[in-house]
Amino acid sequence: MIARRHSVLGRLLDSAVDDEIRARVARMGTPFNELGYDSWGGSRLATERMLALSRWFYRTYFRTETRGVELIPPGRVLLIGNHSSQLAYDGMVVAAAVALEGDPPRHVHAMVERFFAGQPFVNVFMARTGQQIGLPRHCERLLTRDEAAVLVFPEGARGGGKVFRDRYKIMGFGTGFMRIALRTRTPIVPFGFVGGEEMCPSFSEMKPLARLLGAPYLPLTPTLLPLPLPARCYLRFGPPMRFEGVGDEADEVIGPMVADVEHTVAALIADGLERREHIFF
Template identity: 35%
Template sequence: MRDSVVEMIRATGAELGSARRLLGEAGGVAWDRLLDWLVDDYFRVVALGLENIPAQGPAVIAVNHSGAWGLDAFVLDKVLGRALDRRVRFLAAPFVFRTPILGRHARRNGALPIGPTAGVEHLNAGQLVGVYPEGIAGLEKPFTERYRLRSFSPGFAVAAIRSGAPVVPVGIVGAEEACPKLGEVPTLARLLGVPYFPVTTPFPLPSNWTITIGEPIPAPARPDGLAARRDAARALSERTRTAVQELIDRELADREHLFD
């Protein structure tokens, strides 16, 4: 009798596990279709300069972070996944992997947890690594400061110099208007265990998006001495920040219609 009960529990557990996997797969398909619709029909995303991403060898893809919900990360991942014959391994904050839907999507697309040496191993292996050097600060800025880049964390520059990988600057325009940050609710953020919880529109607005990919910035030779390496990383980080801001400013100046 006891063996039968144990076997029944095991069988039930296996069935529940299979059901969870099926639901996860179905959710993944639905999420991909939603992103396809957002990219093609809702945001009408235009990608410029895709040829600037190296066809082989390592590179760091450095991107501005904008819009209250960080939807830009998913849109860019979808666009590059379609356009390139190689995967971009984006770095993601720890809370992303703890979130059911976001975590599943991040793992399925090869995202890497942020860490002191995150991405170096993959760059040394000749892969593409994507970063949002502003971090959450890029999403937290109010709508009145849209498209004004926050400080870049130099970690990506350290990784680029260590691996000899060039840095490819990328500017995204459209996300700030799609999800304008109007405020935030710190109490709710603490309850949910996320860095912040924004007040924004209930659903993204149908703004026109442009993704502009600039020319690669070569990483300097790795200097001797800790102080010299710090200075080199800061210089590369600031040069990249300037390049991304210039891409954004140029696209804003050329933009004819915010909404179609």
């Protein structure tokens, strides 16, 4: 039964893979082998299917307005921004923007919560579409060996699981991304994402049940389903930020650098909120 459902879904996604999607994935330059896989287990077929699905959400469902994607430099780069939307739709929109609006298009590799590594089907899906568990060694390898574009939400689960009353409030950036940026001499491109808090508004983290399931959080949303509300999305990328250091500095040294990025992201969020005229149309 499961295999049959996967087959039907696969055929539906294949029907959405057109010349634009194939050309975009080909221009990403991902080194797929003769079987269609890369060294991380990523699949060309899964990448094409995911981009086709993301395109529909990006252009039709969320009607995303993106600015500044041309500011993303070639080579290794960390994309750093605010976390929202509960169900990772924010990451999908950011990745779609870089793949569909970027010239050349790039495959964004997101760092995701360790919890998902143990979830059947989800862990395979992540690997096939190029997403990795958020371990420093994974991030550094993507940057230094693959010269990849890596997406990191430094708020972690605090940001993804925030409730609606805290919408667009940055819940505090960790320092790990900055230490990786310094160790690998990687530029940081900040971004502000608006729309995620309304597409999946959460009114409770349901912490007792989340702990029982071993999940970082368990959002209670109006739809009670994984499908988000059709909130319009506004995505703002800022100019690259570069910092000097080796990555093992004391927190007192790293802290102001992190705060600089956090303040920049907050300003980009504020710009998106100011430009937004309507939430759902």
